[in-house]
Amino acid sequence: MKKLRKRVFMAAGYNTIALGSGRKEFNPKKPRPGLEEYVKEAGQATLKMVGGAANVDEGVIGNFMAAKFNNQGNLAGLIPYIDEGLKWKPSCRVEGACCSGGLALVTGIKSVLAETADVVLTLGVEVQNTVKAVYGADILAGAGWSKERKDGHAYFFPGKFSDRAGEYFKKFGLERTRKALARWYRNAIENARLVPTAQEFHNIQEDLEAVALAKPNPKSFVDNLNVFDCSKVSDGAASIAIMSEEGLKKAGIDKKDAVEVVGFGQVEADLTQPPADLAKLDTTEEAVKQALASAGIGVKDLGTVECHDCFTITGILSVEAIGLAKQGEGADFVSAGNTARNGKIPFNTTGGLVGWGHPTGATGVRQAVTIWEQLTGKAGKWQIELPADRPYALSISMGGNDRTVVAIVYRRASL
Amino acid sequence: MNYAERLENVTVLGASGKMGSGILLLTALEMADLSLKPENKDKQFVLNAVDVSNQALAGLMKYLRAQVQKAAEKKIVALRKVYESCCDLVDNKEIVDRYVSDVCALVRPTTALESAYASGLVFEAVIENPALKIKLLSQINRNCALLNKDSANAPWFFTNTSSIPVHELDEKAGLGGRLLGVHFYNPPAIQKLVELISAASTKAELVEFALTYAKNLRKIVVPSNDFAGFIGNGHFMRDALHGIAEAERLSKDMPFAEAVYTVNRAAQDFLVRPMGIFQLIDYVGLDVCQYIMSVMGERFKDEVIHSPLLDRFIAAGVKGGQFSDGSQKDGFFKYEKNRPAAIYDPGTKQYVPIASFQAACDTKMGPLPQPALTWKSAVKHPKKEAALEEFFAKLAAMDNPGAVLARRYGERSREIGLKLVSDKVARSEADVNMVLTSGFYHVYGPINNYFKREMVK
Numbered sequence: 001m002k003k004l005r006k007r008v009f010m011a012a013g014y015n016t017i018a019l020g021s022g023r024k025e026f027n028p029k030k031p032r033p034g035l036e037e038y039v040k041e042a043g044q045a046t047l048k049m050v051g052g053a054a055n056v057d058e059g060v061i062g063n064f065m066a067a068k069f070n071n072q073g074n075l076a077g078l079i080p081y082i083d084e085g086l087k088w089k090p091s092c093r094v095e096g097a098c099c100s101g102g103l104a105l106v107t108g109i110k111s112v113l114a115e116t117a118d119v120v121l122t123l124g125v126e127v128q129n130t131v132k133a134v135y136g137a138d139i140l141a142g143a144g145w146s147k148e149r150k151d152g153h154a155y156f157f158p159g160k161f162s163d164r165a166g167e168y169f170k171k172f173g174l175e176r177t178r179k180a181l182a183r184w185y186r187n188a189i190e191n192a193r194l195v196p197t198a199q200e201f202h203n204i205q206e207d208l209e210a211v212a213l214a215k216p217n218p219k220s221f222v223d224n225l226n227v228f229d230c231s232k233v234s235d236g237a238a239s240i241a242i243m244s245e246e247g248l249k250k251a252g253i254d255k256k257d258a259v260e261v262v263g264f265g266q267v268e269a270d271l272t273q274p275p276a277d278l279a280k281l282d283t284t285e286e287a288v289k290q291a292l293a294s295a296g297i298g299v300k301d302l303g304t305v306e307c308h309d310c311f312t313i314t315g316i317l318s319v320e321a322i323g324l325a326k327q328g329e330g331a332d333f334v335s336a337g338n339t340a341r342n343g344k345i346p347f348n349t350t351g352g353l354v355g356w357g358h359p360t361g362a363t364g365v366r367q368a369v370t371i372w373e374q375l376t377g378k379a380g381k382w383q384i385e386l387p388a389d390r391p392y393a394l395s396i397s398m399g400g401n402d403r404t405v406v407a408i409v410y411r412r413a414s415l
Numbered sequence: 416m417n418y419a420e421r422l423e424n425v426t427v428l429g430a431s432g433k434m435g436s437g438i439l440l441l442t443a444l445e446m447a448d449l450s451l452k453p454e455n456k457d458k459q460f461v462l463n464a465v466d467v468s469n470q471a472l473a474g475l476m477k478y479l480r481a482q483v484q485k486a487a488e489k490k491i492v493a494l495r496k497v498y499e500s501c502c503d504l505v506d507n508k509e510i511v512d513r514y515v516s517d518v519c520a521l522v523r524p525t526t527a528l529e530s531a532y533a534s535g536l537v538f539e540a541v542i543e544n545p546a547l548k549i550k551l552l553s554q555i556n557r558n559c560a561l562l563n564k565d566s567a568n569a570p571w572f573f574t575n576t577s578s579i580p581v582h583e584l585d586e587k588a589g590l591g592g593r594l595l596g597v598h599f600y601n602p603p604a605i606q607k608l609v610e611l612i613s614a615a616s617t618k619a620e621l622v623e624f625a626l627t628y629a630k631n632l633r634k635i636v637v638p639s640n641d642f643a644g645f646i647g648n649g650h651f652m653r654d655a656l657h658g659i660a661e662a663e664r665l666s667k668d669m670p671f672a673e674a675v676y677t678v679n680r681a682a683q684d685f686l687v688r689p690m691g692i693f694q695l696i697d698y699v700g701l702d703v704c705q706y707i708m709s710v711m712g713e714r715f716k717d718e719v720i721h722s723p724l725l726d727r728f729i730a731a732g733v734k735g736g737q738f739s740d741g742s743q744k745d746g747f748f749k750y751e752k753n754r755p756a757a758i759y760d761p762g763t764k765q766y767v768p769i770a771s772f773q774a775a776c777d778t779k780m781g782p783l784p785q786p787a788l789t790w791k792s793a794v795k796h797p798k799k800e801a802a803l804e805e806f807f808a809k810l811a812a813m814d815n816p817g818a819v820l821a822r823r824y825g826e827r828s829r830e831i832g833l834k835l836v837s838d839k840v841a842r843s844e845a846d847v848n849m850v851l852t853s854g855f856y857h858v859y860g861p862i863n864n865y866f867k868r869e870m871v872k
Binding site: 134220 | 493505508511
């Protein structure tokens with residue numbers, strides 16, 4: 001992957017609340033905001049920060065399954081709904097399962113690189129609480145190959161990642177891995193408690209690791225994971241502006257309030273093929289490799305990571321795919337506290353998918369917003385300090401069972 | 416006939432009722448699970464839902480469909496395996512829908528009692544009226560005998576009676592030991608407890624079958640000996656009479672509504688029960704309680720099991736019980752959003768708003784032991800036993816009127832429990848406690864040391 005041909009920036013990020021079980025205001029029996037409300041809230045917040053719709057050249061929206069969750073297609077048409085000023089501007093919706101947000105980001109980046117836009121309003125949205133989890137599982141199974149659905153688990157994706165966890169347990173030890181999964185859960189919730197928009201913001205459970213060690217119940221769920229190992233069902237949207245240097249000027253955004261995209265990797269694997277090694281995320285590994293090469297940096301230069309921990313085991317596997325630990329050693333790396341907010345390399349500082357929430361199509365954009373907040377000092381109570389010698393951040397957006405992956409490397413724009 | 420054969424053709428009598436609908440649901444699920452087993456694929460399972468009203472039967476089918484759907488969603492992991500070979504069923508949604516239609520297809524709603532004549536098992540859940548039960552059971556038994564000469568295939572009968580001795584029903588209906596008491600608790604789909612009552616004449620095979628059936632339904636079985644009221648109502652009716660007597664005693668010094676409020680609250684808040692005694696009477700229905708008391712009263716001659724107060728209420732049309740959607744009808748209490756809001760005064764025949772006297776009554780009753788322990792918090796308490804121990808130890812040392820009333824209540828409840836054992840209704844103290852904790856959702860059994868201490872003092 002080559003170095004980017006021109007400088008690309010991101011700024012003006014915004015996350016709505018991740019609504020779902022665990023939030024006090026969530027009541028499955030009462031009406032809740034729909035796609036339109038989430039898109040409008042997030043989009044308007046970003047527009048306000050970039051000086052209005054007139055400064056936007058293009059819109060991109062990432063979404064996975066609105067056609068099924070909400071009976072809504074043609075989501076690009078919701079971009080002009082944000083603001084009349086966006087009417088007749090080029091817009092598109094992109095989809096790559098849970099990597100839809102990641103794809104929205106690279107689509108925006110490429111528009112800037114192609115010089116067809118200086119300011120791209122980039123959004124992600126998903127509203128999933130419209131159906132019970134048992135039926136949501138059917139919809140989310142669309143991220144896998146449809147021909148595998150019949151033989152798959154009732155909870156298709158938890159089933160897939162339970163298989164991965166089972167393989168990891170077998171190869172590298174059950175007890176030490178479970179301990180790491182529990183630690184991952186604790187980190188996620190502790191981080192989310194600092195962030196008012198997070199789904200687990202209201203979580204007051206004591207002794208999180210003990211809770212997370214609950215024995216999986218294959219009768220009602222999957223073999224190797226319990227509910228604490230899984231991200232929850234969430235509604236939410238995220239929005240950020242992707243800009244050229246000219247775009248920053250046009251929007252009146254100072255570089256100190258922006259991050260620079262210094263490299264990215266976008267990788268696809270064959271949907272119909274099973275993973276070569278269940279205990280490894282090889283597509284993620286490749287995407288990260290390309291992103292780091294494109295940025296011209298190494299793993300040692302990373303100060304923080306937003307990874308796609310749709311399940312706690314994915315967190316461990318991501319640590320290894322990035323190259324922070326060898327295969328089989330990611331569990332100990334996590335158990336030792338290295339990925340905690342005060343650890344060597346803080347992961348998912350707003351809770352990640354397990355803690356902040358996982359409105360699938362929004363997640364990739366939400367990760368970029370989190371990194372933008374951290375690198376520009378806008379993270380409030382959840383602010384971390386990056387070491388001066390490791391000023392880079394990495395985000396990984398993953399779709400399906402490690403099939404569609406986007407990895408992006410960022411640093412402060414003012415560096 | 417093996418277990419599956421016995422369940423091939425079943426009838427539930429009174430299927431639209433509160434108890435009948437739950438029994439029908441659980442039996443339908445059990446039969447469906449049997450019918451979906453490969454070895455039973457050639458069997459035709461039939462579940463007759465017999466009741467007197469077509470309208471109620473329509474309501475029953477609606478209830479059944481909704482409940483089966485919930486059950487299917489809950490056991491989707493297992494159901495995917497069951498329907499593994501059906502290539503057309505891919506999504507959970509498709510599997511749930513198919514299961515719902517498979518279960519409902521077993522059920523034949525009907526007002527014709529004749530449907531029962533071909534059944535191998537008849538589950539009786541009609542109102543608590545011995546004459547009606549005897550009439551229905553004997554009619555079915557006679558006609559089955561006419562249709563089926565092979566006595567090995569003679570139908571078995573389960574009765575959901577909560578009070579009538581099983582041997583009386585068996586003898587009077589001429590069932591020859593083919594009757595067993597299988598007493599579910601309300602609502603049967605949720606309550607874990609089943610009281611199993613065999614008469615001396617009851618055939619052992621029925622008991623064996625019922626134990627498998629109850630186990631498959633994931634119920635807790637407590638055997639009760641065959642005395643009117645059994646363990647559950649044996650305790651509840653006497654407990655209710657104590658509550659009524661206490662309210663009547665207090666009403667000499669305070670308005671009746673306030674007396675009811677005070678006793679109800681003592682039983683709920685001071686005794687850490689899920690609801691107060693008058694709310695429980697409303698829940699079951701004043702008329703149902705009256706009927707059970709009359710059944711028990713006739714059979715326990717040395718005891719007065721009768722409440723003139725209940726008679727007065729019922730005569731005035733105040734009956735409690737529930738609407739078909741499960742919401743509470745007015746009884747001792749008037750309910751708003753299923754919560755007590757006012758209390759009936761039999762003098763004026765008016766409901767008096769609780770808010771008009773609640774604060775004054777609470778003050779009069781005095782404080783609860785601290786730290787407070789509500790029933791809800793006790794259920795979830797990680798150290799429940801210790802928390803209850805502490806709460807009641809404090810209660811024992813208090814002399815405010817609420818605490819004194821509660822202690823008298825706890826003592827009486829304990830006395831009733833012990834008497835059930837000494838009268839040989841229950842086989843053990845543990846059985847009595849199990850019935851109250853699993854059938855009435857109490858957080859502790861009536862036979863405990865919390866109130867014993869008081870008696871010693």
